[in-house]
Amino acid sequence: MTADLHRLVYYSRNHVEGTDATLDREIGDILAKSQHNNRRDGITGALLFNAGCFAQVLEGPLGAVEAAFERIQQDERHGDVSLLALERIEARSFPNWAMGFVGASQHDAGRFDAIGSASGFDPARLDGEAIHSLLRDLAVEEEGIRH
Numbered sequence: 073m074t075a076d077l078h079r080l081v082y083y084s085r086n087h088v089e090g091t092d093a094t095l096d097r098e099i100g101d102i103l104a105k106s107q108h109n110n111r112r113d114g115i116t117g118a119l120l121f122n123a124g125c126f127a128q129v130l131e132g133p134l135g136a137v138e139a140a141f142e143r144i145q146q147d148e149r150h151g152d153v154s155l156l157a158l159e160r161i162e163a164r165s166f167p168n169w170a171m172g173f174v175g176a177s178q179h180d181a182g183r184f185d186a187i188g189s190a191s192g193f194d195p196a197r198l199d200g201e202a203i204h205s206l207l208r209d210l211a212v213e214e215e216g217i218r219h
């Protein structure tokens with residue numbers, strides 16, 4: 073275990089416009105860059121996209137997670153980036169995934185919507201632990217996860 077292992081959870085709104093193909097390409101680019109950088113930086117996690125929103129869990133050494141989040145916040149492909157949780161953890165939930173992608177199916181979208189609806193999609197009321205648990209469950213369940 074790394075002494076300063078931390079988990080960060082955030083939520084943001086998609087700013088990529090265009091066709092589904094454009095969005096797929098952008099998400100592919102985001103995942104490729106994330107996986108490259110995160111392997112280098114000792115970060116693991118999962119990214120969820122649906123309903124025009126991103127939710128992401130980053131886990132790793134505190135300094136690396138904070139540096140990645142700084143870059144992510146400045147990325148114009150999304151906005152209204154809201155930090156939901158940053159806490160020390162004992163163990164990683166996504167130890168093998170430099171960045172997994174979850175939530176693309178209709179069924180999964182419904183499960184994310186349920187969490188969003190409970191908060192009125194108000195980032196201030198979104199529950200970081202509920203989002204972490206959902207991403208972890210989806211990552212375990214989904215077949216063909218891109219990671």
Ligand code: FAD
Pocket residue numbers: 101102105106107109110119126128130140143144145146147148149150171
């Ligand atoms: P470069 O790739 O050299 O990019 C330099 C600058 O260009 C950055 O400011 C970048 O934001 C911007 N940029 C690059 N490509 C595009 C593009 N196609 N459209 C618009 N702007 C662009 N990065 C991680 O390292 N780890 C993550 O887990 C991670 N998750 C992300 C999740 C989401 C939802 C989004 C939107 C981005 C995520 N990123 C992640 C990407 C992050 O925002 C930065 O783009 C990336 O970390 C910059 O990598 P780099 O320093 O190698 O710079």
